Amino acid sequence: VMLLLAVCAAVVVPQLLRPGLTGRASAAPLPAPPPIGTCVTLGSRSYNRIDCSEPHDGEVFVTWTADDPDRPVGRHSLSCTDESNHRFGAESTRLHGWVLTIVNVSTRLIRAPRPERVGERGWAACVIRAADQSRFVGSVTGLTAVQVQRPGVFGSCSSGSLYLHLPCTDPHTIERLGTTTGVYPVDEAVDLTANGLPATLDTALRGTCIDLARDVTGNADPTYGARLIVDVVASSMVPTISPTRGIVAYSVDCVVTSGDVALNDSVVGLGDGALPIA
Numbered sequence: 651v652m653l654l655l656a657v658c659a660a661v662v663v664p665q666l667l668r669p670g671l672t673g674r675a676s677a678a679p680l681p682a683p684p685p686i687g688t689c690v691t692l693g694s695r696s697y698n699r700i701d702c703s704e705p706h707d708g709e710v711f712v713t714w715t716a717d718d719p720d721r722p723v724g725r726h727s728l729s730c731t732d733e734s735n736h737r738f739g740a741e742s743t744r745l746h747g748w749v750l751t752i753v754n755v756s757t758r759l760i761r762a763p764r765p766e767r768v769g770e771r772g773w774a775a776c777v778i779r780a781a782d783q784s785r786f787v788g789s790v791t792g793l794t795a796v797q798v799q800r801p802g803v804f805g806s807c808s809s810g811s812l813y814l815h816l817p818c819t820d821p822h823t824i825e826r827l828g829t830t831t832g833v834y835p836v837d838e839a840v841d842l843t844a845n846g847l848p849a850t851l852d853t854a855l856r857g858t859c860i861d862l863a864r865d866v867t868g869n870a871d872p873t874y875g876a877r878l879i880v881d882v883v884a885s886s887m888v889p890t891i892s893p894t895r896g897i898v899a900y901s902v903d904c905v906v907t908s909g910d911v912a913l914n915d916s917v918v919g920l921g922d923g924a925l926p927i928a
Contacts, residue, residue, distance in 0.1 A: 681766045683713035683773035687789060690760070690777060697760050697777070702789050708758065708779030709790050711737065716767065721774045722759055730757035730776035745865060746858040748828030748904050751806045754817050756781040780804060784817055802916035802926075809912065812883065812903065818916035821928040823908050825917060828862050829885055830855070831901045838898075845884050845902055855882050859904035867906075868921040877925060878906045878917070 684690075688710040689702040700706050712733045714721030722729035734757045744750070756779055762772030778790055786801035805818035806826040816822050834851060843852040863872035863880045872880055885901035906917060908925075915926035 680716040680768065680772060681762065682715060683762070683775045684710050686710055686713060689789070691785075692758065692760075692777070692779070696763070703787060705785040705787055707783070707785055708777035710760075710775045711778045711790070713775040714773060716762065716772050723770050723774075725759065725761075727759055730759050733757070733776050734778060745828070746861045748830050748858065748862045750828050750866070751826045751903075752800065752804055754781045754804055754806070754815075755779075756783075780817065782817060784819065786819075800916070800918055802918075805916040805918060807913075807916070812885075812905075819914060821912040821914050823910070823912055825906050825913070826903050827866055827906065827918070828859075828904045829901065830904075831885075831899065833897045833899050836896050836898050845882060845900075847900060847902070852882065855902060855904075856880075862904050863906060866918045868919055872906065872917075874917075874925055877911070878908055881905050881907060 684699060687702075689700050689704075689706040690697045690708055690710065691700050692707040702709070712730075734755060758777045758779060759774060760777055761767070761774050766772055780786065780803040782803075784803045786803045788801045790800055790804065802818035807816045807818040807820065807822035808814045808824045808826075809816065809820075809822045810824075812824060812826070818825055834848060838848045841849055843849055845852055847855070859882050860872065860880050864870060872878065881904075882902050883905055885903045912928040913926050914928040917925070920926075
């Protein structure tokens with residue numbers, strides 16, 4: 651009996667003295683993912699956080715916690731591509747009737763480093779970056795904002811031909827700001843402009859193209875003292891396929907051109923700054 655009482659005391663007394671202990675260990679929470687807007691440089695299987703004012707490879711734009719059942723696990727998951735299409739896809743931003751041009755975009759999935767996960771359980775994040783893997787300065791967080799601010803590597807520029815797409819950090823003479831499509835009755839297909847549009851439609855689109863250029867450059871004079879030309883041209887982005895007989899489909903681009911003077915950065919978000927002459 652004495653032995654039994656001693657055993658009970660050994661078990662019960664410590665619990666009375668420390669009533670807060672339940673006797674069951676709880677797992678410490680795993681680290682959170684980097685905040686959206688975090689800029690990073692990328693290695694083959696690693697990443698490093700860096701200030702967005704420094705040249706970097708990409709920026710975090712969507713995250714999952716370690717306990718999120720929907721988090722992507724496989725390194726080659728398509729989740730980041732789907733998220734990119736949703737946030738930065740063709741219809742993500744429309745201004746003055748124009749779909750803003752955002753190209754040269756790719757993504758990469760990054761995962762919690764081994765010290766921050768247990769097995770496959772850890773945070774995941776999608777990084778948006780330039781498709782040609784060019785480094786850039788600044789944030790892409792505003793890619794889908796009405797007042798667009800985006801690094802030039804994500805723009806669509808060309809030199810001589812609209813069909814030759816260049817990142818806007820390469821020397822160029824044309825920058826595509828937006829694209830729009832529509833239809834008009836075939837009986838209006840008379841006295842067409844160089845864009846293949848009836849004159850009244852062409853005039854209306856030129857007006858909204860100028861409005862678009864004002865907004866995305868942030869300058870009341872998007873010609874920058876007549877050094878640039880704001881123009882509407884037949885699109886090289888979207889094929890035009892008439893849906894029915896009697897209807898003519900069209901696709902046009904709103905562009906700014908610099909003539910014989912090459913630029914080496916985008917005019918989007920330039921404001922009152924000097925033109926980036928190459």
